Amino acid sequence: MEQPEQFHQTTERLGTDPLGKLLLRLSLPSIISMVTISLYNLVDTFWVAKLGYHAIAALTTILPVWIICVAVGAGTGVGVNALASRRFGERNIEAANQVAGQAPFLSLGMGMIFVLAMNLFPYQICRLAGAPPDVIDLAVEYLVILSWAIPFFFLGHIGRNIFGAAGDAVRPMIVTILGQVCNVILDPFFIFGWGFFPEMGIGGAALATVIANVLSVSIGVYFIIAHHTPYRLKLHHFIPNWRVIYEIFKVGLPSMVMEATESVIFALFNHLVAGFGSIALAAVGIAGRLSDFIFMPVVGTAQGLLPIIGYSLGAKLWKRLWGAVRLASVWTAIVMVMVTILIEIFAPQLVMIFSKDPELINIAVPGMRIFLSSLVVIGPTIMFITTFQGLSKGRDAMVLSLARQFIFFVPGLYLLSYLMGLNGVWLSMPVSDVAGFVVSGFWIYREYRAMKTGGLWIESPR
Numbered sequence: 001m002e003q004p005e006q007f008h009q010t011t012e013r014l015g016t017d018p019l020g021k022l023l024l025r026l027s028l029p030s031i032i033s034m035v036t037i038s039l040y041n042l043v044d045t046f047w048v049a050k051l052g053y054h055a056i057a058a059l060t061t062i063l064p065v066w067i068i069c070v071a072v073g074a075g076t077g078v079g080v081n082a083l084a085s086r087r088f089g090e091r092n093i094e095a096a097n098q099v100a101g102q103a104p105f106l107s108l109g110m111g112m113i114f115v116l117a118m119n120l121f122p123y124q125i126c127r128l129a130g131a132p133p134d135v136i137d138l139a140v141e142y143l144v145i146l147s148w149a150i151p152f153f154f155l156g157h158i159g160r161n162i163f164g165a166a167g168d169a170v171r172p173m174i175v176t177i178l179g180q181v182c183n184v185i186l187d188p189f190f191i192f193g194w195g196f197f198p199e200m201g202i203g204g205a206a207l208a209t210v211i212a213n214v215l216s217v218s219i220g221v222y223f224i225i226a227h228h229t230p231y232r233l234k235l236h237h238f239i240p241n242w243r244v245i246y247e248i249f250k251v252g253l254p255s256m257v258m259e260a261t262e263s264v265i266f267a268l269f270n271h272l273v274a275g276f277g278s279i280a281l282a283a284v285g286i287a288g289r290l291s292d293f294i295f296m297p298v299v300g301t302a303q304g305l306l307p308i309i310g311y312s313l314g315a316k317l318w319k320r321l322w323g324a325v326r327l328a329s330v331w332t333a334i335v336m337v338m339v340t341i342l343i344e345i346f347a348p349q350l351v352m353i354f355s356k357d358p359e360l361i362n363i364a365v366p367g368m369r370i371f372l373s374s375l376v377v378i379g380p381t382i383m384f385i386t387t388f389q390g391l392s393k394g395r396d397a398m399v400l401s402l403a404r405q406f407i408f409f410v411p412g413l414y415l416l417s418y419l420m421g422l423n424g425v426w427l428s429m430p431v432s433d434v435a436g437f438v439v440s441g442f443w444i445y446r447e448y449r450a451m452k453t454g455g456l457w458i459e460s461p462r
Contacts, residue, residue, distance in 0.1 A: 014167045014311035015089070019324050023304055023331070029173035030164070031300030038293040040180040044205055045289045047187050049354045053282040055202050056354070058138035060285030061131035064267040065118075065143060069150055071259030072110055073157030078306070078389050079252025080158055083244075084165035085307040086392070089314020093230070096165070098244050100224075101237030103158045106245070111151025118147035130270025132278055138202050145206035152213035159220040164307050166230045171223050179216025183208050254394030261405045268413060269425065276422050279357075283364035286354050287371050294339050294372065298332050298379045302386040309390025322448060325387050332379025340375045343368065367426045374430035377437035384444040391447075400443055404436030 013022065048055045080099055087096040118125060126139040156179070160172035186208035193199025200207060223229060249256075266288075273280050305328045312321035343350070351364045381404075388397040409432035416424030416431070 014085070014308055015315050015317055015320070019308075019320065019327055022308065023301070023324060023327060025304075026164070026167065026169045026307065027301045027304030027328075029169035029300075030303040031297050033160070033173045033176035034296035034300045034303075035293065036177050036180045038289075038296045040183050041289050042293055043184050044187055044209075045286065046354055047191050048202060048205055051191070051201060053279055053355065053357065053360060054135050055138055056282040056285045057278045058131070058135040058142060058202060059205075060281050060288065061126060061129045061135060061139045061270055062142055062146070063285070063288065064129040064263040064270065065125060066146075067263040067266060068260050069114060069153060070157075071256050071263065072114075073154045074259050075252040075254075075256025076106055076110070076154070076248065077158045077161035077252070078255040079248035079250070079394075081161035081165045081303075081306050082251045082310045082390055082392055083247055084162065085310030085390075086314040088166060088230075089311040093232075097231055097233055097237050098241055099165075099248065100162045100231050101233055101239075102241060102244055102248065103155060103162060104238060105240050106248075107155035107158060108151055111154050114150040115147045118143055118150075128267060130267050130274055130281075132274045132281070134278055135281075141201070141203045142206045145203050146209060149206075149210040149213045152210075152217045156213060156217045156220060159217070159224075161303075162231070163220075163223075163229060164303060165310070167307060167311075168229060169304065171220075171228065175216050175220045175223070178219055179212045182215050183212035186211060251389060251392050251394045254398030255389055257398050257402075259401075261402060265405055265409060268410065272413065272417055272425055273422070279360055280363055280422060282355075283360055283367055286351055286360075286364050287368040290350055290368065291372055294343065294375065295378070297335050297339075298382050301328050301332050301379075302382050304328075305383060305386050306390050309387055313391055318451065322451075325383060325444070328386075329380040329383040332383060333376055336375040336379045340372065343372050343375075363422070367422070370423065370426040371429050374433035378433055381433070381437045381440050384440040387444060388447070393447075396443065396447070400436070400440045403439055404432055408432035408435040 017025070045056060045059060048059055080103065084096045084099040087093075087099065122140040122143050123136065126136050126143060129139070131139045156175070160176065163169070163172045187205055188194060189197040190200050190204025190207050191202070192204075198204075224231060224233060269284065270281065273284050305324055308324045309321055312318070312324070347365045347369050348361065351361050351368065355361065385397045385400055388394070388400070409428060412431050413425065413428040416428045418424070420427065
């Protein structure tokens, strides 16, 4: 077993390793984890597609609900990551333990609220999410079973941020990969009833997700209780500490709201697209799953950047902090340029992985090309927003996200769909992405200039 001093050195490298090497070391495992999760979503869609395009449409209508779950888990995780990494930067290990110890209470409490809501009001939730009458029963079947995964999903999401705050990106990757591999393997067995497994259709995909989340959380808990982390959690750390919880949500709540707005956006998106028929909704589902997969390097880089910012803030390493932001922004922009070129060339082949239906292909291919044409600006935008989260300025991050969604996207969605039909729906996303990039770029530059000229630009002697 590794010694505590080695863990201290792992955390210490957040402030000493060369930025390129450090960002790669923290981001690459996160990218692998995120790609694994997204790859599962693609495989899930692949198997569900065998049940027909109505099943794909049902999965698509659940997306706004799942985004809310992701928002709660991610927002809480961001708060935990930013606060714990800052405590490590301040050399306050006991305070970091207090932050990590809140995870079980928060996960169970928030998770059971979701379980109750999804089991008591499944039809109402699916209608709000945009489910048309011909797919709502399939959507409800999937949602009710999926609900039991939510408490474990929250604990897993927060747990990955607990590891990340200490500079450990490898163990979260291991936990994520094992859980998603389990999910991928179980999917066809439960969907089609292979062997002695029951044939459950779309509900089988949801059950596989529940089992996978339980497995991954169990592995993560083992790493912590076996002292494979810098944390040394004792029973008193698990008692709800309302001051610490307040600090977590002070940073995480704006991020949560920011992510949750995506749910509103996709619900509006679903309602508009459903007006063009369930097959158009299925096309959106395929494009959305592919875009999630493509976007994962950006998400992983943001997760790698966050602890560097939090640690640098706590240690007052200002040049290091802004150097990391610049490097991550350029890095993601370059990667997204290359990805965009590949998408524009191979869009038909990508869509045909899931369906050979000519009508579906005719809708999904041009839609995906338009939908993903602004990837190059999304990477830097996410890095700018992540910077504000790491600086414990969650309100700024929330304002930037809400501006993109409700000032640029929603008006553009309705205006362009009115003028251009379905193509206008697709086009509304890149228009809002470009506008959001311009505003967030100005905002982050203003923060940089304020810090540099406001008397803070003094490096810590450490």
